[in-house]
Amino acid sequence: GAGVSQTPSNKVTEKGKYVELRCDPISGHTALYWYRQSLGQGPEFLIYFQGTGAADDSGLPNDRFFAVRPEGSVSTLKIQRTERGDSAVYLCASSHGPGYEQYFGPGTRLTVT
């Protein structure tokens, strides 16, 4: 079956612009996670959804970052007023529920110039 997909695969934007990153989880997975991987580092947790609600957003770095999952499937990570420090690979994962194996997408590489 299809895995987790993320679009776009690459995004280049100018400092100060707004961007949206999309994640399509595996069909039927109720849990969805966003991580950020900076160059030379391991992924860092951003936010976790169970269904439509954000159950834990403690990893979001500041209020410029926001994520939604309105119908409990596709999720969008939104970044306002982008900064060069936001440049990273943004990873999405989904699972059958809390405590189940997380399946990762290929990521979106965001470059802020």
Add this chain to the structure above:
Amino acid sequence: AQSVTQLDSHVSVSEGTPVLLRCNYSSSYSPSLFWYVQHPNKGLQLLLKYTSAATLVKGINGFEAEFKKSETSFHLTKPSAHMSDAAEYFCVVSMNTGFQKLVFGTGTRLLVSP
């Protein structure tokens, strides 16, 4: 708070020789530990996981890891490296937050030469 330390940023081996990727963890209680692999332009893939059952855990592609509480270690091994094993490997600990909030190490890049 849980954390993991991967002791080597790069490991180089020859094809057919053993692989050892080292990981030490810090946890205030019995942890869940994982190894993930990341091939270029592909998603992270779970290799194996330890969740307080057998201390020797077997994973995919011939990899295994041993949980040693006395040494707070969870090293990843494979008896014989294959060229396709070249990738980035992450040691991961799970925080007990009601869901698997994964905390990743900084990664070890495995290089396999012919």
